[in-house]
Amino acid sequence: MRKVTMADVAKLANVSKSTVSQYLNKRYEYMSEETKRRIAEAIEELQYRPNVLARSLKQKSxxxxxxxxxxxxxxxxxxxxxxxxxxxxxxxxxxxxxxxxxxxxxxxxxxxxxxxxxxxxxxxxxxxxxxxxxxxxxxxxxxxxxxxxxxxxxxxxxxxxHNERAVQLGVQYLIEQGYKHIGLVAPPFAPHVIPRTERIEAFHHALRDHGVSVEKEWVITEHVKRIPERLEALFNSNKLPEAIFAINDLTLMEVLAFVKKHQLAIPNDLAVISIDDVPFASIYTPSLTTIAQPxxxxxxxxxxxxxxxxxxxxxxxxxxxxPMFIERDSAKKRGEKNESSCHRS
Incomplete structure (x- = not known):
């Protein structure tokens, strides 16, 4: 089939090529409604599609x-x-x-x-x-x-x-809820991955600022697929922390899979908090306390x-x-539940 051109549209609409060009570029200032209608109908009838490459060369965009x-x-x-x-x-x-x-x-x-x-x-x-x-x-x-x-x-x-602020919000909340044995789950430390390094460093600083010791075995920085293995080792040695801070949605998923496998009760057996407000956070049982990114x-x-x-x-x-802190039920004091959510930044 022969390629339909702007000249074909102009001929069918009974206007000049420049008028069709103005129409395609949405320059309607001096164009009547009747002219616009005829051009639109001609484009539809001929199934005309502008030459994007030629147009970009002309417009330099x-x-x-x-x-x-x-x-x-x-x-x-x-x-x-x-x-x-x-x-x-x-x-x-x-x-x-x-x-x-x-x-x-x-x-x-x-x-x-x-x-x-x-x-x-x-x-x-x-x-x-x-x-x-x-x-x-x-x-x-x-x-x-x-x-x-x-x-x-x-x-x-x-x-x-603001990664440091996000971690401070999470750690402060866990400590306010009475948790002293707090772990972190993150992908491997990598200097070029700014959010990861800032969140891991902020976690250490936040615990120290609150006078809470940092236990090396509770800071898991592994490739996502190996996180379950590390959690299993803690579980089998009866050394799970009271609470876990997941630094993003992917690490949170690994923590939740581990919890399900061992039928742990959140937060009674293990409190959970994470950065990234996953879509199911409010309907998960119990609902998940998260720190949302804007x-x-x-x-x-x-x-x-x-x-x-x-x-x-x-x-x-x-x-x-x-960040925005969204309080739900997964990191409350043991035995305490609250159906409502509150937000703070």
Whole structure:
């Protein structure tokens, strides 16, 4: 079939090509309703689709941004992505999403691919291990925003949680509830993974600030798949702590699976608290006390900063967003239950 062109639309609508072009670019100032109707009907009848490549060359914009995430299964990732997509839709921009599995080589390949596609900007949940490539992006003046992590040596817009405050809220609450033997469950310590390192370090500091000793065997920093093994070892040696602080949704899932396997009662046998307000937190039995990240606000700010960079209106800033503590039943004093939830930040 012959490709339908703008000239075909103009002929059927009985207008000039420039008028069709103005219509496609939503420049309706001097266009009558009748003219708009004829063009719309011609486009529909001919099933015309604009040549996006030609249009982007002319406008020097692809109206597309690349979003590179480290784990699309994370609750944080999916919610931030939703907010980014909403903001881009308002600006008539498309989003290409790539998942790296926190692999720097995959991240490099995705950056190269999106750069070759001439996306107008990048929002990246960085692995932190492609510093030279990030620098080249900045040298090329590519709009760039980091989410959830910062990268040493790269002065870029960054949007992330106030991780220290999030951990302080959780530890303080557990101590107020009377727990003294508190454990932590986290993926392995990695200097380039900012949220992880900040939360693990903040946990140690928060316990010490409250005069509570840090027991090495209760601080589990393992690959997610090995967390059950470590919990099993504590259980079999009768050395489980009174409470466990999971630093994200993925580690929380491992803790809950362990609890189910051994039919432990929360919080009587083991109190549980976590960062990331998982969707089932309020309907789980007992309901889960969590520390929520302002994910939609993070995505909104990231997209706003990117569009500001595209317009040359900004200089790099770091945004540390406040966590929200959501009190439910999983970390209350033993034997105490409360159907209501309260929030504090």
């Amino acid at each position: 692809t109206a597309t941004i690349g979003v590179i995430v480290f784990n699309i299964l994370h609750m944080l990732t999916t919610q931030v992505l939703r907010a980014i997509e909403d903001m881009c839709q308002q600006h008539d921009f498309h989003v290409i999403v790539c998942n790296t599995d926190d692999d720097p080589e995959k991240e490099r390949k995705y950056i190269d691919m999106l750069w070759a596609k001439q996306v107008d900007g990048f929002i990246i949940f960085p692995t932190g291990k492609n510093v030279e490539l990030y620098k080249k992006m900045q040298e090329a003046r590519l709009p760039l925003v980091f989410v959830d992590r910062t990268v040493a040596g790269i002065d870029a817009d960054s949007v992330l949680l 994910t939609f606000e993070m995505g909104k700010i990231a997209a706003e900063r990117l569009f500001m960079q595209m317009n040359g209106e900004t200089s790099p800033q770091m945004f540390r967003l406040a």
